[in-house]
Amino acid sequence: MDENTNNNVLVIGAGMGGIQASLLLAEAGKQVYLVEKEPLFGGNVIKYEEVFPNMECSTCMIAPKQQEVLQNPNIELMTHSIVEDVQGSVGNFSVKIKKKARYVSLVNCIGCGACYDPCPVSLDNEFEQNLSQKKAIYIPCPGALPNVPVIDPEYCTRLKGVDECSACKDSCMFEAIEYDQKDEILDVKVTAVIVATGFGLFDITAAPKYGYGKVKNVYSAFEFERLFAKNGPTEGNTVLKGGENPNSIAIIHCVGRKELGYCSGVCCMYSYKFSQYLKHSFPDAKVFQLYSDMCVPGKSYQKFYKQTMDKGVDFIYHEDVEVKGNGSKIKLNVKNGKDKDQELEVDMVILAQSLKSTESNSELAKILGIEQDDKGFFVSMTESFEPASTAKPGIYVVGCSEAPKDVPQSIAQAEAAVGKVLALT
Ligand SMILES: Cc1cc2nc3c(=O)[nH]c(=O)nc-3n(C[C@H](O)[C@H](O)[C@H](O)COP(=O)(O)OP(=O)(O)OC[C@H]3O[C@@H](n4cnc5c(N)ncnc54)[C@H](O)[C@@H]3O)c2cc1C
Ligand code: SF4
Ligand code: SF4
Structure with a gap:
């Protein structure tokens, strides 16, 4: 590793795998950038009422971990964000992260929900598998974290330039609606990268x-x-x-x-x-x-x-x-x-x-310079008994981004990746 070694780690994907890795790294004193593409975090598990094999309430399992992430000063959670570029090598990666505009202030919003009903635009809610509708300003489901809505610029008539609608802003008593927010690019340096981008069906x-x-x-x-x-x-x-x-x-x-x-x-x-x-x-x-x-x-x-x-x-x-x-x-x-x-x-x-591999894996594989198998999952060095390592030093893969698995197995692999990162420094 070179002399630029820093104390930061990038974690991509905030499902069970990414959350577990981030919490452990933060506990060990690392500064974590946790990047999640969706406006909420928690991954697929937040869709479930209960989890096998103990039929434990899913929210009871994941919500305390989500709260820990939100409150931990060593973790910077970036929802509605994607990694655009990664250069460098182990100990000294330069990363470009795009934080997409949410059009709602994460600081001012208290999550009261008063802005949804007045919005005139109704859309299918993909998080609910299109079984219900949402507005152009929405949170995907009750209990979603962060409990702050997002405006979809593809459908909001004001952001599309169709009209001067301000129904959501007019109903917000906390001055949280910010139509002039822009996408931001953040440049960070990290010593290692953990990929936890999960699965599709x-x-x-x-x-x-x-x-x-x-x-x-x-x-x-x-x-x-x-x-x-x-x-x-x-x-x-x-x-x-x-x-x-x-x-x-x-x-x-x-x-x-x-x-x-x-x-x-x-x-x-x-x-x-x-x-x-x-x-x-x-x-x-x-x-x-x-x-x-x-x-x-x-x-x-x-x-x-x-x-x-x-x-x-x-x-x-x-x-x-x-x-x-x-x-x-x-x-x-x-x-x-x-x-x-x-x-x-x-x-x-x-x-x-x-379960199948996540579609955005191919883009990420190019950005990170890591290999995918013929099914689109990231390749780990399982044959040499390093189940979380990729062939590229300093880049690790965990959870269903590497292969389909359950929550305990995803967590075990996240912990293996953290062990590897800590062994670097
Ligand atoms: C119907 C169903 C029920 C299940 N029930 C159970 C159960 O009861 N018990 C059990 O143990 N397991 C269960 N599983 C398996 C369980 O869902 C997985 O083990 C678990 O979700 C894996 O966690 P993960 O973090 O790897 O992935 P995910 O939960 O998929 O999380 C990945 C996260 O990465 C984000 N992401 C993806 N791409 C990017 C990108 N390019 N940039 C940034 N972020 C990105 C996603 O938005 C997501 O938030 C079930 C699976 C299915 C299909
Ligand atoms: S934007 Fe305003 S009205 Fe909407 S949930 Fe946040 S605080 Fe409430
Ligand atoms: S400004 Fe956009 S999001 Fe807000 S109420 Fe109007 S259409 Fe809906």
Whole structure:
């Protein structure tokens, strides 16, 4: 390492992996720049009501860590921001970060929410998987942190130059709306970089046999998480599109596994979690798990699988499945390797999609000079027993940015990366 070695570390992505790494580094006295592209932080876990294997309340797990990040003087959290350039080498990287204009002051805003209703623009809320609407000034969901809205310049009629609307500013008693905010570029020097950019989900519209978008009451995995979440669009009241409760539900495993060419390792577990959600809300409902391979390694996974079976869930083996509408019901044609296909009729279908790499990884790989595998995940030096290191000294990869994994595994890899960073200095 050269003489310019400093005490700063860049962490990219503020999900469980990035948060855990940042908190540990800060505790060890490092100055952390934690860069998150979304206007809120917490990653995918904040979409869930509960987390396997202990069915712990997700907010109870992550909110205290988020508060620690917000209050820790050694962590500078930059939401709504991206890394644009990284030059140099271990011990002395020069980084350019773009902080996008939020148009709302993080200092003045108290998060009262008075500015949303007066906004005349309504849009689909992507965080809620388009199951609800938001305004052009919004926070993605109740409880989002930081609890400060953002204005979407693509849709705000004033920022687009269509009119002189000032409805949000007029309703804010705290002078927090700042239409003249501009994007800012920040130049920082860091000694090391930890990448924690997480995952996306297999695009189910690419597999029409599952009926998604065509057959009513066929849901994606994130849609179902948000339907069950108390801070979600139905306040946790899992109802069908017509407003009734479901009496029979099929959860289809491995959606996208063949297309993507690998097992994501967590979909069986989150499918069992979904069964437990459903049995909790509707104890008499029939719940079918349509599995093709069971991936339940380790003692906690086995225990969770057994708990799910004990709740009276039916397990059906499938090699392929076709989902069709049948009046108000959904008809499933299950190919099970036997001479005759099995037919099933249910009210609701949930697709347990495989995890795929984050789209922005390719841009980041170029900026950082690190390698992606043929699936788009970042390559770590697992073969030489350095699971968080990349081939480029000083750059580490953690959580689902490296490969699909669960929260404990993401945290373990984050801690491994922190160990490596601390060993540098
Ligand atoms: C439906 C479902 C349910 C699940 N349930 C559970 C469960 O109950 N228990 C469990 O242990 N695991 C569960 N998992 C797995 C769990 O979600 C992951 O293990 C966990 O989210 C991994 O954390 P992460 O920090 O690696 O990634 P993420 O949670 O994906 O966070 C990554 C963060 O990086 C940000 N980011 C991405 N690109 C950039 C960029 N270029 N610049 C800046 N920021 C960027 C993202 O916006 C995000 O905030 C579930 C997965 C799914 C799909
Ligand atoms: S911008 Fe103003 S009105 Fe809107 S949430 Fe913040 S303080 Fe409340
Ligand atoms: S200025 Fe833009 S964000 Fe504010 S109320 Fe008008 S349209 Fe909505």
